[in-house]
Amino acid sequence: MRIQKINAYFKAWETKDCSELADIMTVKGFGVRTFLKKTFFKLDTLTEEIKTSNIIKYEIKHIENDNEVYHIKAIASTKKTDYDLELKITFVHDLISRVYEANETSDFKRIKCIVTYDGSTYGGYQKQPNQDTIQGTIENALHEITGDDITIHSSGRTDKGVHAYNQVFHFDTKSKINPETFYQLLNKYLPDSIQLKSSELVQNTFHSRYDVKTKEYVYKINVKEYRLIFRNYEWYPGEFDLDIFTKELEKIIGTHDFTAFTKTNDLISSERTIYEASALVVGDRVKVYIKGNGFLRYMIRNIIAALINISSGKADYTIDSLLESKDNSILKDIAPASGLFLNNVEY
Numbered sequence: 001m002r003i004q005k006i007n008a009y010f011k012a013w014e015t016k017d018c019s020e021l022a023d024i025m026t027v028k029g030f031g032v033r034t035f036l037k038k039t040f041f042k043l044d045t046l047t048e049e050i051k052t053s054n055i056i057k058y059e060i061k062h063i064e065n066d067n068e069v070y071h072i073k074a075i076a077s078t079k080k081t082d083y084d085l086e087l088k089i090t091f092v093h094d095l096i097s098r099v100y101e102a103n104e105t106s107d108f109k110r111i112k113c114i115v116t117y118d119g120s121t122y123g124g125y126q127k128q129p130n131q132d133t134i135q136g137t138i139e140n141a142l143h144e145i146t147g148d149d150i151t152i153h154s155s156g157r158t159d160k161g162v163h164a165y166n167q168v169f170h171f172d173t174k175s176k177i178n179p180e181t182f183y184q185l186l187n188k189y190l191p192d193s194i195q196l197k198s199s200e201l202v203q204n205t206f207h208s209r210y211d212v213k214t215k216e217y218v219y220k221i222n223v224k225e226y227r228l229i230f231r232n233y234e235w236y237p238g239e240f241d242l243d244i245f246t247k248e249l250e251k252i253i254g255t256h257d258f259t260a261f262t263k264t265n266d267l268i269s270s271e272r273t274i275y276e277a278s279a280l281v282v283g284d285r286v287k288v289y290i291k292g293n294g295f296l297r298y299m300i301r302n303i304i305a306a307l308i309n310i311s312s313g314k315a316d317y318t319i320d321s322l323l324e325s326k327d328n329s330i331l332k333d334i335a336p337a338s339g340l341f342l343n344n345v346e347y
Helices: 002-015 043-052 134-146 182-187 242-252 299-311 319-325
Strands: 031-033 057-066 069-077 082-092 095-103 109-117 163-173 194-202 214-222 254-257 271-282 285-292 340-346
Touching (some): 002 082, 002 095, 134 163, 134 182, 182 194, 214 299, 242 299, 242 319
Parallel strands (some): 163 340
Antiparallel strands (some): 057 069, 069 082, 082 095, 254 271, 271 285
16 A cells, blocks of 8 residues: 555656645655755645656665655656665655655765753854854864865754753765764864764665654753752752642643644644653652653743642643643743753654
């Protein structure tokens, strides 16, 4: 069944007949990136591209199935030339969700890195003008090493003051440096607040953001007393009932609409799935672990603030009532960025 849908997808490019696409592709999580580096997030814009494309044939040379993901080697032909391609096609509920193409004959290598950083002195992960950022600092170091302007792509963006134990990013380079030891050289050009833990060569169809299966964050709460020296790495909110906190925390587990815990963005679904949520007491800290398939902006910090308000008797709402409300005007407080760490990313 899935192979038939893959063939139907290729056939649309060959015949310019897109009538079957709506039956074989899902709208949810939709994304197509062609080997020409054009990206489409809607079926209608993809359809327009297909109808004007000069591709006349796709020939599958090899196909491997890894659960929901199909790795394919194929040849795309135009009247003028052929392209050797690597493709990755992802299915959700037996419908094509994402297609990622890469030119196999490209001179570029794709390198995946794991990095840890102290975000307290940076304006966030994402590169911004006139600000020191994690992305900007790493890209500057890559430029010093290779002489090229390289853009890195991460598993996601962390806000100003947020830290990471295991952030993941990838980049493409023509450099001859050994991918397995690239991180060691890069660390020599990075400040002590940013350090790479590993680097490796990956397939050209790997993507640090779109291939993520789960992310886990940990939020650190000090339950004893305010400690100035740790103010950038924990939050001291005052007294609260840990039993109530833990019981309310468990209510976020499952698939919910988290509109109440983020800024409104009509272009992005607010539905997320939380697989695990727990509070672990370690000395005078409570470490709150939350693992899910993705997170909205400020979602975890809003959840933590809501839990503190509820468990300290300051709130007239519960986690259940916030989820049901889908109203992002209810929460007035947000937990500080200082206590939040990106703990792990799984692919």
